Amino acid sequence: MTELLVGTKKGLFVLEGELGSGFEIKVRSFAGQPVDFATRDPRSGRLLVTVTSPFYGPKIFYTDGDPAAEWEQADGVALPEGGDAALERIWVIAHGESEDTVYAGGDPGVLFESHDGGATWEINAGLWEQPSRPHWQPGGGGLCLHSICTWPGDPDRLAVAVSAAGMWLTEDGGLTWRRGNEGLNPAYLPEEAHKDENAGRCVHHVERAPRQPERMFMQFHGGVYRSDDAGESWIDIGGAGLPSDFGFPLMIDPADPDSAYLIPLVADMDRVTPDGRVRVYETRDAGAKWTARGDGLPAEHAYLTILRQAFSRTGEGSRLELYFGATSGDLFGSGDAGSTWSTVATRLPPVFSVVSV
Amino acid sequence: MAVVCVRGPLRKLAGGRAEHEVEGETVLRLLRALELAHPDLGGWILDERRRIRRHINVFVNGERGDEATAVRSGDRVEVLPAITGG
Numbered sequence: 001m002t003e004l005l006v007g008t009k010k011g012l013f014v015l016e017g018e019l020g021s022g023f024e025i026k027v028r029s030f031a032g033q034p035v036d037f038a039t040r041d042p043r044s045g046r047l048l049v050t051v052t053s054p055f056y057g058p059k060i061f062y063t064d065g066d067p068a069a070e071w072e073q074a075d076g077v078a079l080p081e082g083g084d085a086a087l088e089r090i091w092v093i094a095h096g097e098s099e100d101t102v103y104a105g106g107d108p109g110v111l112f113e114s115h116d117g118g119a120t121w122e123i124n125a126g127l128w129e130q131p132s133r134p135h136w137q138p139g140g141g142g143l144c145l146h147s148i149c150t151w152p153g154d155p156d157r158l159a160v161a162v163s164a165a166g167m168w169l170t171e172d173g174g175l176t177w178r179r180g181n182e183g184l185n186p187a188y189l190p191e192e193a194h195k196d197e198n199a200g201r202c203v204h205h206v207e208r209a210p211r212q213p214e215r216m217f218m219q220f221h222g223g224v225y226r227s228d229d230a231g232e233s234w235i236d237i238g239g240a241g242l243p244s245d246f247g248f249p250l251m252i253d254p255a256d257p258d259s260a261y262l263i264p265l266v267a268d269m270d271r272v273t274p275d276g277r278v279r280v281y282e283t284r285d286a287g288a289k290w291t292a293r294g295d296g297l298p299a300e301h302a303y304l305t306i307l308r309q310a311f312s313r314t315g316e317g318s319r320l321e322l323y324f325g326a327t328s329g330d331l332f333g334s335g336d337a338g339s340t341w342s343t344v345a346t347r348l349p350p351v352f353s354v355v356s357v
Numbered sequence: 358m359a360v361v362c363v364r365g366p367l368r369k370l371a372g373g374r375a376e377h378e379v380e381g382e383t384v385l386r387l388l389r390a391l392e393l394a395h396p397d398l399g400g401w402i403l404d405e406r407r408r409i410r411r412h413i414n415v416f417v418n419g420e421r422g423d424e425a426t427a428v429r430s431g432d433r434v435e436v437l438p439a440i441t442g443g
Contacts, residue, residue: 009443055412055438056366056401073397079405086404 002314003357005047006325007035010349012049014067019321019335023344027068030061037309037353039093041102041117048074048102048118050090058090060104062118076121077104077112080128091141092309093118094148097155105145109136109162113174124174127160135198139163139221146308149208149216149231159206159216159231166201167218167231180227183234187222188268205250205308206231212257217287219250219262219308226260226287237287243274249311253320253337258286261293261338263306263324272303280322282338296341297332304328309353325351359432361391363398367436370397384415385424387434402436412439 004015004023012035017023029035030051036058038049047067052058061071079087088107096103096113104112104121111124136143144163151157156173159180167180181201186194193199202221209215217237218225223245224238238245244264253259262281265271273279279294298304304326311324320337329348334341358378368375372395379394381387385407392398404410408424415422416435428434 054441055410057404057410059400078400081405082407083405086406086408 002321003040004312004323004331004344005038005040005049005353005355005357006331006345006348006351007038007049007309007353008329008349008351009034011035012038012067013345013348015331015345017344019333019342019344023331023333025345027066029067029071035352036090037092037355039095039355040357041095042357043095043099044117046117048093050093050104052089058087058106060090060093060118060121072119074114074118074121076114076123079108079110079123088142089144091144091146092148094150097150097153101155103148103150103158105148105160105162107142107144108138109133109143109145109165111145111148111160111174126170126175127168127177130168130177132198136162136165137198137200139200139202147203147206149206151208151213151230152210157213157230159208161203161206161218163204164200164202164221166203167206169231180231180233182232183236184218184220184225185223185236204248207250207252207260209252209257209259210254215257215286217250217252217260219247220245221268222246224262224287235287237283240288241290241292242281243279246271247306248308249306249324251311251313251322253313253316255317255320256284259284260287261311261322262290263311265305271305273306276301276303278302278304278326278332280324280334280338280341293334293338294341295339296334296343298330304330307352310351312354312356314356321356323354323356325354327351358430359387359428359434361387361434361436363391363436365438367398367401370401371395381428383424383428384409384417384422384426384434387428388415388424388436412441413437414439 006013012029014027015023036050060074090106102114112121147161149159204219216227225234247264249263251261278297279292281290323333325331327350331345333344
């Protein structure tokens with residue numbers, strides 16, 4: 001049985017089922033509210049959700065029980081009081097390597113950490129107080145911290161990505177941070193601006209290969225990259241077989257450090273699936289070549305937009321399951337590592353995020 | 358004292374009561390005092406900059422106000438979500 005936590009523009013949907021026999025919507029919570037992200041901590045079973053009410057601002061809620069019942073609001077999810085910035089949105093929640101540690105990334109380029117499983121949070125001061133912060137440039141979705149890559153077995157090593165302030169790396173548990181942008185090509189900037197490390201590095205999504213943590217994959221704003229040195233530098237792998245090097249979603253197979261999956265969109269000025277076809281692209285050789293995986297996905301007149309957090313996986317290797325949702329409200333899944341796909345749900349509200357458990 | 362009226366989820370966070378007698382010379386001071394009396398309201402009406410959230414409207418005796426609007430004893434201050442959505 002697989003559980004799908006689907007954050008949508010109009011609430012959280014919890015689906016349960018199996019590919020082949022179908023999924024059923026079990027719960028809808030936060031009805032009418034934008035749910036940006038939801039996840040279940042595998043260690044405690046706790047559900048955590050980020051909600052950005054257009055009226056009351058971004059909040060994190062959690063529950064240890066029935067998601068259809070009452071949720072608790074987490075404490076401390078705010079920027080320093082009395083400053084000149086307000087928290088706009090929480091984009092992602094990631095489980096840390098230390099017991100009960102959870103991270104949350106948000107706009108404006110802020111990392112929160114919790115050491116009690118998500119009930120109380122505090123801002124990561126090292127990143128918040130970066131001297132270069134006044135020069136950080138937001139992307140279209142704001143100054144969002146959207147990717148949090150932990151290092152298996154080492155709670156001190158962390159990589160985060162901010163659009164468009166680039167990659168940030170720490171090896172001391174977040175006390176100090178340094179950039180990791182070498183090799184990225186911001187082709188959307190004038191050549192002269194490339195030397196300016198504060199000029200926007202619009203990272204869209206980053207994943208780390210857990211069996212080989214130095215290996216990372218990145219979907220950039222016009223470019224696909226691989227790092228073999230833990231995010232210090234990046235190699236362009238956006239070539240052979242991809243219809244476009246623009247997109248947001250990215251996933252990996254934890255069993256295979258050479259694997260990655262992308263769902264490209266046409267371009268930054270036309271953010272829909274290319275050629276009216278929905279296809280996932282897979283590499284098994286670290287990006288040397290990409291292969292379209294579309295068996296079972298809409299093959300014509302399908303101009304979908306898949307957002308950065310709307311691609312998820314569970315399992316690995318031959319048991320890897322992949323799921324993604326679109327702003328059309330369609331949800332798709334594969335139970336054979338992307339070889340074949342089926343429709344999991346239709347007519348949901350616009351899908352912001354998908355997490356499979 | 359002025360009377361601050363809240364509704365919807367704000368009412369629940371404010372101890373389940375819709376009307377609250379609060380001391381303060383401006384809308385901002387009133388709302389800060391309300392937050393102090395009901396900490397669960399923190400961050401729901403005012404953001405970290407101590408500004409009224411963009412899609413919340415405040416009316417003082419039926420007139421649209423902002424953080425700096427003066428408030429007198431006996432005034433009625435309504436806190437309402439804006440007519441917005443999508």
